[in-house]
Amino acid sequence: SQELEQSPQSLIVQEGKNLTINCTSSKTLYGLYWYKQKYGEGLIFLMMLQKGGEEKSHEKITAKLDEKKQQSSLHITASQPSHAGIYLCGADKPGYQKVTFGIGTKLQVIP
Amino acid sequence: NAGVTQTPKFQVLKTGQSMTLQCAQDMNHNSMYWYRQDPGMGLRLIYYSASEGTTDKGEVPNGYNVSRLNKREFSLRLESAAPSQTSVYFCASSIQGKGEQFFGPGTRLTVL
Numbered sequence: 001s002q003e004l005e006q007s008p009q010s011l012i013v014q015e016g017k018n019l020t021i022n023c024t025s026s027k028t029l030y031g032l033y034w035y036k037q038k039y040g041e042g043l044i045f046l047m048m049l050q051k052g053g054e055e056k057s058h059e060k061i062t063a064k065l066d067e068k069k070q071q072s073s074l075h076i077t078a079s080q081p082s083h084a085g086i087y088l089c090g091a092d093k094p095g096y097q098k099v100t101f102g103i104g105t106k107l108q109v110i111p
Numbered sequence: 112n113a114g115v116t117q118t119p120k121f122q123v124l125k126t127g128q129s130m131t132l133q134c135a136q137d138m139n140h141n142s143m144y145w146y147r148q149d150p151g152m153g154l155r156l157i158y159y160s161a162s163e164g165t166t167d168k169g170e171v172p173n174g175y176n177v178s179r180l181n182k183r184e185f186s187l188r189l190e191s192a193a194p195s196q197t198s199v200y201f202c203a204s205s206i207q208g209k210g211e212q213f214f215g216p217g218t219r220l221t222v223l
Contacts (some may be wrong), residue, residue, distance in 0.1 A: 014137075016190065033211075033212075035214075040217075042201055042214035043203075043212075045213070048210060083206075090154075097159060100156075100158055102157075104153060
């Protein structure tokens with residue numbers, strides 16, 4: 001089965017700083033999803049990447065997919081307290097209905 | 112629209128008791144999912160239903176049963192709860208099994 005490793009597992013940054021979260025797959029990446037989870041709540045979809053080299057942005061959050069490295073990165077520019085939460089990556093593959101999720105990266109932003 | 116709703120939000124059970132977690136979506140989605148989330152283990156799929164009338168096992172189905180009652184509702188049943196089933200349970204739905212999944216707020220279950 002596909003395994004997704006996220007790094008770092010936790011991150012504390014000062015407000016205004018940039019940060020990057022990585023998601024590395026043990027197998028070929030086809031569809032890659034990024035979700036955010038606020039503490040004690042359900043997951044909220046951020047974006048989906050499907051093609052190698054694809055890059056998408058949502059407000060101050062940018063995600064990229066590197067097919068060769070089997071990796072996706074999530075970059076937050078000028079972090080704000082509202083960015084705090086757990087970021088999870090998920091991956092699927094053609095013909096399968098299921099998405100496999102990483103353990104998540106816990107982000108704290110200090111004002 | 113309410114999106115995905117789950118009941119109850121919190122539940123405490125004794126070992127051996129049974130209960131059903133309810134999930135409903137009002138987005139006319141075909142696919143629905145049940146996950147459990149545990150510290151250090153991430154989000155793991157218990158069961159899913161690709162479409163009305165079908166259900167399939169996920170990664171951790173033992174100790175659970177599901178029913179896709181209709182297109183809107185997908186319930187998860189614990190027949191004889193065990194402490195290992197203490198977890199946060201999330202229901203999710205998607206249009207066609209791919210792409211964006213919409214999650215409910217979760218049910219926090221403690222089994223004593």
